[in-house]
Each structure stands twice: as C-alpha cells, then as structure tokens.
Amino acid sequence: MTMEAGIAQSEFDTAQSEKSVEKHLALAKTREQRRRLTNRMLSASFGLFVLLVWYLATKYGFVHALIIPSPQDTFFAAGRVMRADYFLPNAWVTTYEILLGFALGLASGVLFGVAVTMFESVRATIYPYLVALQAPPKIVLAPIFVTWFGFDAPSKIAIAVVMSFFPMFLNTLTGLTSVDPNAVKLMRSLTASRWQTFRFLLLPNALPIMMAGLKLCWTLAVTGVIVGEFVGASAGIGYLIYAMNFQLDIAGVFALIILLSLFTVAVYQLVEWAEARIVFWKQL
Amino acid sequence: MTAGLINAEHLTKVYGTATGPLVALTDVNFAIEEGEFVSLVGPSGCGKSTLLSMLGGLEERSEGTLTLDGETLDRPRTDIGMMFQTSVLFPWRTARENVRLPGIILGLDPEEQKAKCDELLDLVGLNGFGDRYPGELSGGMRQRVALARLLAHGPRVLLMDEPFGALDEFTREAMNLELLRIWEKTRKTVVFVTHNIGESVFLSDRVFVMTPRPGRLAGILTVDLPRPRTTAVMREPRYSDLVFEIRRMIGVDH
Numbered sequence A: 001m002t003m004e005a006g007i008a009q010s011e012f013d014t015a016q017s018e019k020s021v022e023k024h025l026a027l028a029k030t031r032e033q034r035r036r037l038t039n040r041m042l043s044a045s046f047g048l049f050v051l052l053v054w055y056l057a058t059k060y061g062f063v064h065a066l067i068i069p070s071p072q073d074t075f076f077a078a079g080r081v082m083r084a085d086y087f088l089p090n091a092w093v094t095t096y097e098i099l100l101g102f103a104l105g106l107a108s109g110v111l112f113g114v115a116v117t118m119f120e121s122v123r124a125t126i127y128p129y130l131v132a133l134q135a136p137p138k139i140v141l142a143p144i145f146v147t148w149f150g151f152d153a154p155s156k157i158a159i160a161v162v163m164s165f166f167p168m169f170l171n172t173l174t175g176l177t178s179v180d181p182n183a184v185k186l187m188r189s190l191t192a193s194r195w196q197t198f199r200f201l202l203l204p205n206a207l208p209i210m211m212a213g214l215k216l217c218w219t220l221a222v223t224g225v226i227v228g229e230f231v232g233a234s235a236g237i238g239y240l241i242y243a244m245n246f247q248l249d250i251a252g253v254f255a256l257i258i259l260l261s262l263f264t265v266a267v268y269q270l271v272e273w274a275e276a277r278i279v280f281w282k283q284l
Numbered sequence B: 001m002t003a004g005l006i007n008a009e010h011l012t013k014v015y016g017t018a019t020g021p022l023v024a025l026t027d028v029n030f031a032i033e034e035g036e037f038v039s040l041v042g043p044s045g046c047g048k049s050t051l052l053s054m055l056g057g058l059e060e061r062s063e064g065t066l067t068l069d070g071e072t073l074d075r076p077r078t079d080i081g082m083m084f085q086t087s088v089l090f091p092w093r094t095a096r097e098n099v100r101l102p103g104i105i106l107g108l109d110p111e112e113q114k115a116k117c118d119e120l121l122d123l124v125g126l127n128g129f130g131d132r133y134p135g136e137l138s139g140g141m142r143q144r145v146a147l148a149r150l151l152a153h154g155p156r157v158l159l160m161d162e163p164f165g166a167l168d169e170f171t172r173e174a175m176n177l178e179l180l181r182i183w184e185k186t187r188k189t190v191v192f193v194t195h196n197i198g199e200s201v202f203l204s205d206r207v208f209v210m211t212p213r214p215g216r217l218a219g220i221l222t223v224d225l226p227r228p229r230t231t232a233v234m235r236e237p238r239y240s241d242l243v244f245e246i247r248r249m250i251g252v253d254h
Helices: A003-059 A071-083 A087-118 A120-134 A138-149 A153-177 A181-189 A194-231 A237-246 A250-278 B048-055 B095-105 B110-123 B139-152 B169-186 B197-203 B231-235 B237-250
Strands: B006-017 B020-032 B037-041 B063-068 B080-083 B157-161 B189-194 B206-211 B216-222
Touching: A003 A071, A071 A087, A071 A250, A087 A120, A087 A153, A087 A194, A087 A237, A120 A153, A138 A153, A138 A194, A153 A194, A181 A194, A181 B080, A194 A237, A194 A250, A194 B095, A237 A250, B006 B048, B020 B048, B020 B216, B037 B048, B037 B197, B048 B063, B048 B157, B048 B189, B080 B139, B095 B110, B095 B139, B110 B139, B139 B157, B139 B169, B169 B197, B189 B197, B197 B231, B197 B237, B206 B237, B216 B237, B231 B237
Parallel strands: B037 B189, B037 B206, B080 B157, B157 B189
Antiparallel strands: B006 B020, B006 B063, B206 B216
16 A cells, blocks of 8 residues: 555545544434433423322312312412412512511521631631521411511511521531631632631532522522411412412412412522532533 | 751740640751752651751741841742642633632732743643633643742742642653753752652752651751752662662661
C-alpha cells in the first residue's frame, strides 16, 4: 500500500468509526426516549385505573354519593364553583395570604439561618429557643392567632409564616454548615474575609439544600393558610370548603380540593423548574 | 542552624482531646531553602498534615518557633498557596472561574489575571477546557485545575497535601511528571505531603521522614538523583537504595 493510500484508508476508517459512534448515540437516545415514554404510560394508566375504581365504586353504590361524589359530579361541581361569583374573590384572598405568608416565611427563615451561622452572638442568644420551638406542631397556634389577629388575612398570614419559617431556617442553617472542611481551609489560606467566604463558598454551597427547604416551605404555607381559614375566617378557599362541607355539598368540596391541589402543584413545578436553573451544577 | 526560607525549631503541637492531651508533633527542627522541593513522608498519624497546616498558618503551634522569611508563621499568608487531596473546586464555577478565584479574593488586577489564568490552564494541559464545569471533568483533570488555581496568585511557597493521593496509579504518575515539569519552570518552594515513598523520592530534593506516636521528624534524606528526572530514575540503584532507606527509617521492613 502506498503512503497516500494508507492515509486515505485511515481517513476512511475515522469516518467509518465516527459514523458508528453517531449510530450508537442515536440508538442510546432512542432507548432513553422509549424508557421515558414507558414510564409516562405507566403513571398515566395508574391514574386512569384509580379514576375507574372511583367511578365504578360510585356507580354501583359501594359508597354513598354523599360521602364520595362520582368523578363526573366532581367535574361538574368544579365548573359550577368556578363560574359562581363568589369564587374569584375568595380564591384571590387565599392566593394573597399564601403568597405573602410564603414570602415572609422564606425571607425570615433565610435571614435567621444566615444570622445564626454567621454571628456567634446571635447563635448563642436565640439558637436554643429556635431549636426548642421547632419540635411542637405550629398548627396549635392557629386558634390563638385568629384571636390575636382577627378573622381577616393577617391571622392566616401569621400561621403560614410560622409554619414555613422552620424548614427554611433549618435548611439554610444545614446548608451553610455542610461545607467541605478543605474548602474552608482553602478560603482561609487565601486570606478571604468572612463576607467573601460567605459569598463565594458558603451561600452557593448551601443553595441545593435551601431549595429543598423552599419546597417544604411552600407546601406548609398553603397548609397554614387553609387551616387558618378553617379555624376562623370570612373569606378564602378554606372558608368555602368548610362552608360547603357544612352544607353537605361534598362534590363542591372535592372540586375545591382538586383546584387547590392543582394550584399548589403548579407553583411547586415552577419552583422545581427554577431550582434546575439555580443549582444547575447538580445535574452535571 | 543555618537560616533557610522556612525555619522550624523545637516545633511541637499538642491537641487537647476528651481522653487527655494528644501529642501530634514533638520537637521538629528543619530549614527549607528557597526553591527547594521537600516531601513529608510517613504513615497516618505521623503529623505530616498537621505540620503542613501549621506551615499554612492555619493551625497554632503549641511550642517552638516557625518562621517564613524571618517572620513568625501564625496566620495565612498570600505568598503561600495550598492544594489538597480533593480538588476542592467549586462546582458552580467553570474551570476558568475556579482558577480566577484567588485573584478575585485578593483583589488582583482583573486584566492581568485573565491572561495569567488562561496561561496557567495551558500550562497544566487544559487548553480548551476552561469553560467546562468541574462536574464535566475527570478526577485527574480536576487536580490539574486545582494546580492551576494554586499558581494563580503567584505564591512563593506551595503546600501540597497528598494532592494526587486520590488518583489512580497511572494518573498519579502522569501528574507527578507534570508537577516536576511545572516546578522546573517556576522553581517555587514546595512542601509536598505523601504516604507514597516512591513518589517522595521521585519528586524531591530532600525527604523528611516522619514517624507516629508521637509524630516526629525521624530523619532527613537528600535525594541526589540528577534533574530533570523522568520515570527512568526509578530503575536506578540509587533510587531503590533511598526508597529502602526510608522504609527502614519508618520501620516497614522487619
């Protein structure tokens, strides 16, 4: 074989092997897509199965319609509730309470988490009390808060703040302290200031755990507001659920629960979407 | 004792523990010259990492003196750089941004640093990988980035704590050759901690042999193998003599 022919041959081999690599990658991609599709089919069929059992159980009278309304009744009730003129004002009240409670719980949790980690005097002063307060269920405060702050939004917001504060506080604290000792050594050896260590190492390092706390914080804010509205309110989705339950409009209650869940899940998904972008390095 | 760049006299470190005082290092004396490559070798618990931390100004000494350039070493200094067994790269920063970090912390000229960091990435053989995140690099490549970051702010003294200890044997050997190549170019003072005897002989001008319980400096060996070194020195009788001498001092040969 001449040299030119040899080079041509090796170029041909390279082209061939590149082609086969591409083929393998394409195959792997197809397999991955198929796997995902299968998983989605599985979860969809399980959902349909549950719906079917629900439907059959109500159709053949295994459960009384007053206790569990049929799927179609629930669906129509959702339409009825959403078209009613009382729906939007009440939904707005609850949304407003949840968002404000969540935001304040989030902010105060982060603030206290940072303060307790960064300042020894703050830690010494309040940390033991925060740990002690973390154990009992915060929900017991709901009636007292209604007494203190009244039937309107402030009492619901207060309950949401108290409930969502702790996961955010504890996760911020855990995140800021779960740091590679060598990374701290590195920052010290570079004579980094406390602020620099916080900004370049501790805070970004804490973000994944803080995001997990934020998701907990969100669901607890929703729980806090709804329970608050059960305990004593003159408006809101929790108030509507309570009132409809009292009137034995169980289909309406089901519809409201489902609407509330859809709202909560939608925001949760939004948070996860943001999380994937904020702590992008976790997927690398 | 002749005064070197780094001097230790009667250096002692005692930790207070729940079960009483623990002597990590006792009566350590040495002088390290500017531009010298020194290894600290010994089994676990011989105090080599403690000594390195003290050299980095991260650990207080209990007794004795430790000086760099005549000044007491009791706090971190910007003319000392540290590297660890794990790369300690920040996963949210690209390779280049990690190498830029020391310059940012120390407030060095950004334009100058930018050019220097690109040069350093070239120097450690990572041309074209600057925009990769650590999660996208292999273990060996991550240590290369850590090596570039170590050099970024231009320290005189490099303190390296088993930097290639977590790598596989082949990668470790490649990194040793790389380190020697870079050291020949820059002639920094290096203190290199390892528990690999062969590695310590291959790299160093002098090997500080340390023994545990209590941690102390058992002896200092001068490695009179010619430089620049390649893996061929491992075939020389002098290389094996030195390795066996160190084994004898540590007491691994019975």
